[in-house]
Amino acid sequence: DIQMTQSPSSLSASVGDRVTITCRASQGITNYLAWYQQKPGKLPNLLIYAAYTLQSGVPSRFSGSGSGTDFTLTISSLQPEDVATYYCQKYNSAPWTFGQGTKVEIK
Amino acid sequence: EVQLVATGGDLIQPGGSLRLSCAASGFTVSSNYLSWVRQAPGKGLEWLSVIYSGGGTYYADSVKGRFTISRDSSQNTLYLQMNSLTAGDTAVYYCAGGYSYGYVDYWGQGTLVTVSS
Numbered sequence: 611d612i613q614m615t616q617s618p619s620s621l622s623a624s625v626g627d628r629v630t631i632t633c634r635a636s637q638g639i640t641n642y643l644a645w646y647q648q649k650p651g652k653l654p655n656l657l658i659y660a661a662y663t664l665q666s667g668v669p670s671r672f673s674g675s676g677s678g679t680d681f682t683l684t685i686s687s688l689q690p691e692d693v694a695t696y697y698c699q700k701y702n703s704a705p706w707t708f709g710q711g712t713k714v715e716i717k
Numbered sequence: 718e719v720q721l722v723a724t725g726g727d728l729i730q731p732g733g734s735l736r737l738s739c740a741a742s743g744f745t746v747s748s749n750y751l752s753w754v755r756q757a758p759g760k761g762l763e764w765l766s767v768i769y770s771g772g773g774t775y776y777a778d779s780v781k782g783r784f785t786i787s788r789d790s791s792q793n794t795l796y797l798q799m800n801s802l803t804a805g806d807t808a809v810y811y812c813a814g815g816y817s818y819g820y821v822d823y824w825g826q827g828t829l830v831t832v833s834s
Contacts (some may be wrong), residue, residue, distance in 0.1 A: 611778065617722030644820035644821075646762075646821075653811070653824040654811075655805075656821060656822060659819070659820040663768060682753065682777070695761070699760065699762075701819025704767060704776075705764060705777045705778070708754075708763065709761075710761050
C-alpha cells in the first residue's frame with residue numbers, strides 16, 4: 611500500500627508568517643490528494659481536494675499544490691485561528707490513507 | 718442540513734465484538750461514499766474502511782478480516798461490525814461521508830470504543 615509522509619510533524623510560527631507543510635506519497639497518486647484541518651477538540655474539516663481545489667468557505671490564505679508524489683499545503687499568512695493539526699489524505703485508490711499529521715502552533 | 722450520528726461505542730473486553738451505527742439525515746447512504754475513520758487518544762486520523770455508492774467495500778490492512786462495513790438503505794444507516802478487538806482498537810470512531818469519490822465532506826461526532834479488561 612502507498613504510504614503518506616508529512617513533514618514537519620510540528621511547527622511553530624508567528625502570526626502573519628507563511629507556513630508550508632509537505633506531504634509525500636511513496637508512489638505516484640496523480641492529484642488524488644486532500645487536506646484536512648482539525649482544531650483541538652473538533653472534527654476534521656476539508657480544506658482542499660484534488661491537490662489544489664479549495665473547498666467552499668475555506669479562506670483563500672490556504673492553498674495546495676503538487677502532483678505525483680510531492681504535495682504542499684501553504685498558509686500564506688498564519689492567523690491565530692489556524693492553530694490545528696493538518697492531515698493529508700490520498701484517494702487515488704483504496705486504502706484512502708492519511709498522513710500522520712502536522713501540528714501548527716503560534717510562536 | 719447533513720447530520721451523521723454515530724452510536725454504539727462502549728467498553729469491551731479484548732477479543733470481543735461490537736457493532737457501530739451511523740444514522741444519516743440529509744445525506745443518502747446508498748448513493749454516496751461513506752467511510753469509517755478512527756482516532757486513538759492523542760493520535761492522528763486512521764482511515765479504516767469505505768463503502769462506495771455502488772456497494773464496493775475496502776479496508777485498511779489493520780482491520781481487514783476483522784471489521785465489516787455495511788449499510789441499510791431503508792434505515793439510511795451505516796454500520797461497522799468489529800470483531801476480535803484488541804487494546805490497539807481503542808479510539809474514537811468517526812463515520813464520514815462524501816458526495817465525491819475519495820474525500821470527506823461531512824463528519825459524524827464520533828463514538829468512543831475502549832478495549833480493556
